[in-house]
Amino acid sequence: MDLRQMEYLVALADERQFTRAAALTGVSQSGLSAAIRSLEDELGSSLFTRTTRRVEPTEAGLALLPFARSMLAQAAAARDAVVRATHALSGSLRVGAEQCLGVVDVAALLERFHRRFPLVEIHFVQAGSHDLLARVRDGDVDVAFVATTEHLGALTQTELGREPLVLVCPPEHHLATRGRVGWADLVGEDFVDLDPSWAARPVNDVACAAHGAHRRVRFTVNDVHTLLELVDRGLGIAMVPRHVAAKPQAARLVTVPLPEAGGPSWVVSVVTGQRGHGAPAASQLLELLADAPACRGADAQPADVQPADVQTAGEAS
Incomplete structure (x- = not known):
């Protein structure tokens, strides 16, 4: 072996x-x-x-x-110990990430970076993807992990992975028994969704608008766990990335696939700007990111795996 x-x-x-x-x-x-x-x-x-x-x-x-x-x-x-003993990298590293990215485990990546380069001061901020892009562009963040393909401009982007979005609803909801919903089924439904500064919201809005599926967003939140709790309490349904539907907080909820044709995708990328590109600490972080076992999120789901017809959200993984 x-x-x-x-x-x-x-x-x-x-x-x-x-x-x-x-x-x-x-x-x-x-x-x-x-x-x-x-x-x-x-x-x-x-x-x-x-x-x-x-x-x-x-x-x-x-x-x-x-x-x-x-x-x-x-x-x-062992590799980290050798690098730590032979490379006294110092300075600072400013990292930002949207919450619950799934495709990449940012916390594990930063832990390993800190273990390898303990003299580097890490500054971390969690925010919506659009806010993070602005911070990278302004030079306030060196490396950002985002879930949007819009407004990148001259920023350097590397896609890390993607997965489909799915519908989650409480088991008593009338859509919970569907093998797959159509866009017309979403018309007039009450939704729980994230604030527009988070990447999933504009993805959902664009996909629904493109298929004429007018929806009512009754509850706007800034964290995934609150979103799942509101859905669990029957206050609305939600469109989320598959890894969010697999969270323990979603164990009682039902996952229903969205239409395959024109279905939205959750695309996660790492982005750097002028300051971060080529900076020693940022470059070392990106090298660690290339090490798949260190950076792959445990919840990540490959986009080409077809979901079962209907399953509880907690079983989606």
């Missing part, structure tokens, strides 16, 4: 799909498949069951998974 095999194992267990796992680990799909088969041959046990739609860890795979994660974490810590 080697670290590369452990990285493949973890990626495949998290993503449950060869195409996405191969993309995240930077290897061809055939290379990933061959590596997993080689590991299974070495251990004398099947680690995954494979179907045309899904890949699931076996009991042996689940037993190996925590050891694989531990090996990768220890290897990362």
